Amino acid sequence: HVRSRRQRQMCIRDRGKLLEVQAVGRDDTELQKARQMLNQSAKMAVLGEMATGLAHEINQPLNVMRIALTNTLKGVENGSANPEYLKNKLGRIEQQITRAAKIINHMRIFGRRSEVEDDLFSPDDAIEGAVTLIREGELVRDIDLTLQLCGTPQVRGHADQLEQVIINLLVNAKDALLGARDKRPELEPSILLRSDCEGDKVIVQVQDNAGGIDPLLLDRVFDPFFTTKPVGKGTGLGLSVSYGLVNQMGGKLSVSNQHGGACFRIELPAVCLLYTSPSPRDRQKS
Numbered sequence: 498h499v500r501s502r503r504q505r506q507m508c509i510r511d512r513g514k515l516l517e518v519q520a521v522g523r524d525d526t527e528l529q530k531a532r533q534m535l536n537q538s539a540k541m542a543v544l545g546e547m548a549t550g551l552a553h554e555i556n557q558p559l560n561v562m563r564i565a566l567t568n569t570l571k572g573v574e575n576g577s578a579n580p581e582y583l584k585n586k587l588g589r590i591e592q593q594i595t596r597a598a599k600i601i602n603h604m605r606i607f608g609r610r611s612e613v614e615d616d617l618f619s620p621d622d623a624i625e626g627a628v629t630l631i632r633e634g635e636l637v638r639d640i641d642l643t644l645q646l647c648g649t650p651q652v653r654g655h656a657d658q659l660e661q662v663i664i665n666l667l668v669n670a671k672d673a674l675l676g677a678r679d680k681r682p683e684l685e686p687s688i689l690l691r692s693d694c695e696g697d698k699v700i701v702q703v704q705d706n707a708g709g710i711d712p713l714l715l716d717r718v719f720d721p722f723f724t725t726k727p728v729g730k731g732t733g734l735g736l737s738v739s740y741g742l743v744n745q746m747g748g749k750l751s752v753s754n755q756h757g758g759a760c761f762r763i764e765l766p767a768v769c770l771l772y773t774s775p776s777p778r779d780r781q782k783s
């Protein structure tokens with residue numbers, strides 16, 4: 498439309514003019530730092546709980562090595578140790594060193610602070626990592642722990658944090674199971690840990706048969722400092738920290754009572770790797 502200058506001025510007067518756009522920026526460094534510290538203390542609490550079991554697990558290879566060395570020394574002193582015998586004994590010692598180093602390395606990786614940058618990883622690897630630590634820490638000694646892994650696609654986040662969440666859920670399941678068995682000695686405590694794919698989501702579930710959570714408390718278990726464990730045992734932080742960690746990965750953590758126990762469900766968005774068609778040069782090469 499062609500408008501006269503006066504008409505244009507009237508239009509502006511009627512509608513008003515956009516004079517400026519204002520933006521507000523907020524720096525959440527302090528919040529992020531506090532969250533990282535909380536995650537780290539929760540991790541250390543898990544390692545603390547496993548310390549006795551891990552110490553025992555590292556002591557085993559040390560004992561085997563001590564016996565192998567004592568026998569080798571005796572063999573060398575009385576001249577019965579031929580090269581074949583020595584090779585065999587040294588091989589055993591090397592195996593034990595590898596075993597102890599693996600345990601220590603896993604603890605070191607688990608204990609350190611998470612990187613700031615996200616990464617791509619398969620939840621199945623985090624599940625296996627968590628189960629190895631839990632078994633090394635002897636936390637599920639009298640419990641039948643079954644793993645059902647589906648070969649999950651990758652998700653975005655930190656593998657050690659998902660490992661931490663799974664360990665928290667396993668430790669809780671273990672506590673609930675041991676408590677339930679005290680009341681019902683005939684109970685055969687079991688945990689089923691499985692991964693599944695549902696559409697573009699990866700699902701990880703921890704199911705136990707300890708009787709479940711009181712329906713009146715179901716909504717409260719993710720609250721910080723909510724615990725039903727005796728003073729000195731429970732901090733009430735495990736589930737609230739786990740909830741935050743799964744949230745940071747763009748996922749959801751929920752709980753329901755089913756199959757005679759509690760079922761914790763982690764839902765994570767799978768990362769679809771976009772297919773890029775090969776460049777003409779690559780095509781020629783192949």
Ligand code: ADP
Pocket residue numbers: 665669670673705707709710718723724725726730731732733734735736737759
């Ligand atoms: P904490 O383990 O220190 O108590 P959590 O936040 O990990 O803290 O758990 C909060 C509460 O949730 C527990 O005290 C317990 O009452 C309940 N809970 C968690 N997992 C289970 C489970 N598998 N079976 C029954 N109750 C559970």
